[in-house]
Amino acid sequence: MDSAVRQAARWVRQLGESDFADSFGGLRIDLGRNELTVYRRPSDAFDATLRETVTAVPLVLRDAPYCLRDLREVQRRVEQDSHSGGVWVSRSRAWVWRQTRAG
Structure with missing residues (x-):
């Protein structure tokens, strides 16, 4: 069975690459802390969407100079x-x- 952090990571990657490609820079899963770090160019809309929808695991948002695209x-x-x-x-x-x- 997948952990909640892995499920959240899959969802964030899909969301980031499809709806927020100008912002999404990547992510890191910390299984020891059960924590998801999202690297992104700052975006109020992306940040708000993440904070509203990723509630099952701790979420860390980190600024990135470039988007993944x-x-x-x-x-x-x-x-x-x-x-x-x-x-x-x-x-x-x-x-x-x-x-x-x-x-």
Whole structure:
């Protein structure tokens, strides 16, 4: 059987990704404390919805500089670039080389 915190996390993820994509940044489940932490760009509407609906477990709201949608776009661009030998790959190789030379 799923714990209440896992059920809440699934619901928050669905809500965040569908209705509050400009704000939702991710979440963390703390099973030891039975606590759910939601990372989000501050949004009065999202915060109010979370506080009104997530009542079965302790809820912690943490500010995040980026929403998950934006982070996924950056990830997509880096992955695309890494397959084409673009700037991220060359920067990564230069960094590894500098680290090796310094060490």
